[in-house]
Amino acid sequence: MTDTRPVIWWIRRDLRLRDNPALSAAVATGAPVIPLYIHDPLDEALGAAPKFRLGLGLARFATTLKGVGSRLILRRGDALEVLEQVLSETGAARVIWSRAYDPQAISRDTQIKERLKALDIEAKSTGGHLLFEPWTVATKAGGAFKVYTPFWKAVRDRSVAPLSDRPASLRAPAAWPQSAELETFAMDAAMHRGADIVAQHCRVGEDLALDQLDLFLEERAATYKTDRDFPARAATSELSENLAWGEISPHRLWHRGLAAQDAGTPGAEHFLKEVVWREFAYHLMFQSPGILTRNWRPEWDAFAWDETGGQALSRWQKGQTGYDFVDAAMRELYVTGKMHNRARMITASFLTKHLMLHWKLGLNWFADCLVDWDPAANALGWQWVAGSGPDAAPFFRIFNPDGQRDKFDPKGSYVRQWLAEGQAAPPQTALDFFAAAPQSWGLSASANRCEPMIGLKEGRERALLAYENRKSAQ
Numbered sequence: 001m002t003d004t005r006p007v008i009w010w011i012r013r014d015l016r017l018r019d020n021p022a023l024s025a026a027v028a029t030g031a032p033v034i035p036l037y038i039h040d041p042l043d044e045a046l047g048a049a050p051k052f053r054l055g056l057g058l059a060r061f062a063t064t065l066k067g068v069g070s071r072l073i074l075r076r077g078d079a080l081e082v083l084e085q086v087l088s089e090t091g092a093a094r095v096i097w098s099r100a101y102d103p104q105a106i107s108r109d110t111q112i113k114e115r116l117k118a119l120d121i122e123a124k125s126t127g128g129h130l131l132f133e134p135w136t137v138a139t140k141a142g143g144a145f146k147v148y149t150p151f152w153k154a155v156r157d158r159s160v161a162p163l164s165d166r167p168a169s170l171r172a173p174a175a176w177p178q179s180a181e182l183e184t185f186a187m188d189a190a191m192h193r194g195a196d197i198v199a200q201h202c203r204v205g206e207d208l209a210l211d212q213l214d215l216f217l218e219e220r221a222a223t224y225k226t227d228r229d230f231p232a233r234a235a236t237s238e239l240s241e242n243l244a245w246g247e248i249s250p251h252r253l254w255h256r257g258l259a260a261q262d263a264g265t266p267g268a269e270h271f272l273k274e275v276v277w278r279e280f281a282y283h284l285m286f287q288s289p290g291i292l293t294r295n296w297r298p299e300w301d302a303f304a305w306d307e308t309g310g311q312a313l314s315r316w317q318k319g320q321t322g323y324d325f326v327d328a329a330m331r332e333l334y335v336t337g338k339m340h341n342r343a344r345m346i347t348a349s350f351l352t353k354h355l356m357l358h359w360k361l362g363l364n365w366f367a368d369c370l371v372d373w374d375p376a377a378n379a380l381g382w383q384w385v386a387g388s389g390p391d392a393a394p395f396f397r398i399f400n401p402d403g404q405r406d407k408f409d410p411k412g413s414y415v416r417q418w419l420a421e422g423q424a425a426p427p428q429t430a431l432d433f434f435a436a437a438p439q440s441w442g443l444s445a446s447a448n449r450c451e452p453m454i455g456l457k458e459g460r461e462r463a464l465l466a467y468e469n470r471k472s473a474q
């Protein structure tokens with residue numbers, strides 16, 4: 001006989017109905033399903049833009065759930081306490097969720113699983129956020145991968161869970177538990193003047209994510225490999241924000257990418273490889289959680305990075321370094337909550353090498369500003385550029401931001417899109433930066449362009465000297 005006691009589907013980073021193993025497992029019980037989001041201390045601690053974007057995603061997902069006869073129940077508080085309350089209010093017998101892989105979430109979830117089991121409640125966690133569970137990929141010697149290419153070779157031919165369609169409807173419980181109002185979580189509170197501007201650049205929800213994947217495969221995949229490094233070209237999938245909040249599954253990108261590859265689309269394999277960089281980032285974070293907070297290569301602890309930041313950090317954050325490519329990128333970040341991958345590399349290199357500021361300062365700023373913030377990809381990206389990470393770019397390869405501008409933005413389109421100063425009729429995107437920036441920054445579009453904060457040769461030589469000193473100290 002079917003159990004009529006409801007099942008709680010604890011929603012975290014899986015705001016989707018398709019390809020969702022946690023939801024499928026909940027539906028498979030045959031019991032009424034209670035979709036529950038808990039605004040717990042881990043989500044309270046998110047940076048301004050990720051928290052804001054999560055709020056947009058939750059609002060959209062509440063509407064999506066109505067479309068299948070269900071509801072999104074919202075609660076705030078310690079996750080275990082809330083789960084216990086909702087279990088007792090509803091008489092639910094099971095809790096199912098999709099796994100997270102960062103150390104704080106793992107510790108929370110492990111504790112919750114133990115406690116629920118002790119209460120005789122079935123607690124089940126599923127995959128769904130990743131193509132391959134991090135512990136299932138190992139070197140021939142049984143260890144963790146530290147280099148991307150062997151990781152790619154180890155996974156590229158593995159089978160990936162098939163796609164599943166959205167359920168036609170979700171069985172509702174006889175009585176719904178109470179829900180908080182999303183507005184009471186004030187998830188936009190730290191955005192100040194930027195909220196409405198950033199929102200215009202967000203692509204929120206499963207339906208739009210699926211449309212975007214179609215668009216990418218139809219119009220961009222063929223030239224992805226050659227065009228993906230040019231920030232003014234619409235060449236990449238722009239799906240990172242949807243992947244971050246689980247509005248689309250990596251499985252869908254994988255299967256559709258494989259189909260495109262089989263159909264002879266030139267850029268498809270390269271796209272699959274990028275999707276696997278995300279997997280590699282999670283593999284590393286799971287195997288070495290310290291990658292989030294400290295140098296992955298301990299020899300970098302001896303490097304003379306400035307951890308205080310001060311004026312130099314502030315100028316970098318505000319897009320006031322005096323270098324066009326760096327400033328355009330920092331303003332793109334502030335206005336859209338996103339930044340092109342090439343620009344992420346250049347801004348990170350400028351911070352960690354020319355300015356010799358610690359990568360953690362940059363990582364934290366990105367964690368505050370990115371709507372696609374992902375703990376694993378952000379940490380790997382920063383440590384890769386800084387030279388302190390696994391499979392990292394050598395430190396002595398220092399990007400020249402002007403050279404990069406000439407190579408990857410030869411017509412200056414990207415720079416014009418984001419830098420208003422000096423333009424007779426700046427585009428709205430460039431002006432929006434001044435509308436979004438806090439008034440306390442004291443910036444004006446009609447001001448003169450600032451002078452470079454450090455000479456490129458001087459910054460490069462200082463960084464290389466510090467690098468030599470670090471090596472000789474060992």
Ligand SMILES: Cc1cc2nc3c(=O)[nH]c(=O)nc-3n(C[C@H](O)[C@H](O)[C@H](O)COP(=O)(O)OP(=O)(O)OC[C@H]3O[C@@H](n4cnc5c(N)ncnc54)[C@H](O)[C@@H]3O)c2cc1C
Pocket residue numbers: 228236237238239240241243244274275276277278279281339340341342344345348366370372373374375377378379380381382385
């Ligand atoms: C310093 C730095 C910080 C970064 N921080 C983040 C972050 O917080 N969140 C984030 O999603 N990505 C981050 N990246 C990786 C990358 O810049 C973005 O994933 C990419 O720009 C997203 O654009 P897209 O969706 O159009 O990517 P596409 O080129 O279309 O790639 C498809 C997907 O593959 C994955 N991917 C692509 N490149 C990478 C990469 N280098 N590392 C890991 N996954 C990748 C992403 O999920 C992406 O959506 C960072 C990179 C650097 C250098």
